[in-house]
Amino acid sequence: MTQWIWMNGQTIPMDQARIGVEDRGFQFADGVYEVIRVYEGQPFALNAHLARLWNSAAGIRLNLTIAADELAAAIRKFIELGGVREGMIYLQATRGVAPRNHAIPEGVQPTLLFYSRPLEPMAAPGQVGVSLISVEDERWKRCWVKSIALLPNVLAKTAAIEAGADEAVFVDGGVMQSGVITECCASNFFAVMNGALVTHPVGARVLPGITRALLLDLARGQNIPVQERPLTLAQAKGADEVFISSTVREINFVHAWDGVRIADGRPGPVTLSLHRALHGRIREECPMG
C-alpha cells in the first residue's frame, strides 16, 4: 500500500518525498514538530497541538507560512482520504533550504510536512505499565520548544531500552545527587502524593504536554489537588502512584523505577480515575463511528 505524505501543500507518495541536503532541519536541527493522535478517524486535540506548534515556531523565530485553520483542514482531509482510523499524524516544520550558515536566513520558505502512522486502538485504563530508569538531564534549557534537536532524548531512550526499561526520566542536577525530576524522554512525569497530583512546572526544563494539560484540567474537575512543583528523585520514588503521559501513550502507570518496584507494581486509583476521565474526553471529541 502506498504511504502518502503531505509536503508544502502537496500530497505525494512518501518514497518520492525529497528533503534537500541543505534543509536546515537536516544540518542544524532547525525545526519543530508535533505528534497528533487520531481516534476513530478524528484528530484529537488538534487545535491545542497546532497552537503549541505555533508557540514552538515562535520560540525559534520560525514563521510558518500557512494559516493554522488551513493546516488543520489539510490534516483532516489527509486523514479522511487516507482512511486513517487509529493512528497518529507526525508533523514537522523546518526553516527550509539555504546555503549552510548558522544564522537564520531571510526569505527562505519553510519545509512543512506531515504523514500518518497506524497505532493500536486505545487500551483500557491501567492495562499498560512501564518501567523507568533515571538519567541525568543534559538537555538544553528551552525544553518548552518542541524542537527536533532530540539527540539527548535519543541517547536517554536508548539507555533505557538497554537497561531493560521502557522510558528514561530526566533528573536535573544528577541522579546520584537526587536532583529534580523534570520529565521523561518523550512523556511528562506525574506523581500522586497524599492525594495530590504533582508534576514539574512547564518551561525551561519541561514541555507543555497537551495530555499533561488535559490531565491537570481533569484532576481539578475531580477535586484532586494539583501541585506544579519540582520533586527530587528521592521524593518522587516515595510517591503513592507514579505515571507518565503523552499523546501516543495517554497514561502509562509506572510499575518499576531503576529496578525497584513502585506502588506494588499496579496502577493506583488516581491514575485509573484520570485515565478514565481522559477516555471520556477523547470519546466526546472523537465519537465511535
Added chain:
Amino acid sequence: MTQWIWMNGQTIPMDQARIGVEDRGFQFADGVYEVIRVYEGQPFALNAHLARLWNSAAGIRLNLTIAADELAAAIRKFIELGGVREGMIYLQATRGVAPRNHAIPEGVQPTLLFYSRPLEPMAAPGQVGVSLISVEDERWKRCWVKSIALLPNVLAKTAAIEAGADEAVFVDGGVMQSGVITECCASNFFAVMNGALVTHPVGARVLPGITRALLLDLARGQNIPVQERPLTLAQAKGADEVFISSTVREINFVHAWDGVRIADGRPGPVTLSLHRALHGRIREECPMG
C-alpha cells in the same frame, strides 16, 4: 556549474541528492559533522578531523561503516576531480533512515555525505577582527560531540547578527552573573593574560577544536604558557588580547565585545604570532601549487 555531492559512496549532482523524510538526521538531529578546510587543493588536518568524526560518532554510538582511510581517499579524490583550490568540505554522518522511534535502531545503514564550498584564500594574520556578544550557554552537556543538534547555536548566532556583532560567546551560569566563558557559537575562545594563553578545557561544555589544539601546540613551541582553565566573563573582558579560532576562521582577533572595545581594537602580539605560526603549519601541509 554542477554542484556535486558524495553520498554513501556515490558522487552525484547535488540537486539529485535526496534525504529521506525519516532520516534520523532530519527527525532527531541524530548525527555528527565536520568542516575541513582546503588550501591550494589540499585538505588541511584531514586526519585530525576524521579522528574527531569517529570520536563524535562513538559519543552518539554511531557506527560508521567505512574505514577512515577509505573516506580520506574519497575526500581527496573529490577535491581533485572537483578542482577545489580554496574552500571547505562539509561532511555529515547520520544514523540513517528508520521508522520514527527515539531509540537507536539496529541494522540501519548510516547516511554519510560530503560536498565542497568555495572560500576566499587565507587573509594575512591580523586582517580580520570580529565583535562578540555574550549569551547564556543553554546548550546540552556533551559539547565535545560535534553533533548536528545545533539549534541553540543557530539562535545564539542570530542574536549576535541582530545585535550588530559577528559571533556569540557562550557564558555558562549567566551573562549578568558573570558566569564562565565556554566557547563561541562556531569557534573556540582564547584570552591572552599576563603573557599566557588561556582557554576553557574541552569536554562537556567545549568542543575539542582542531585549530584550538594546533594553537596550543604552536604556543608551547613558542614558549607561551598555556593554561586550560575557566575564566569568568569579567576576567576574560580584562584580558590583554582576545581571539577566536575555527577551521574556517583560522584566527580572528576580537576588537569589541558587548559593544565595548577590547585591547584598543587591534590584534595583539601573541595573537599575531600564533596566526603566523598557524600559516606556517598550513603551508607545510598544503604547499602553494
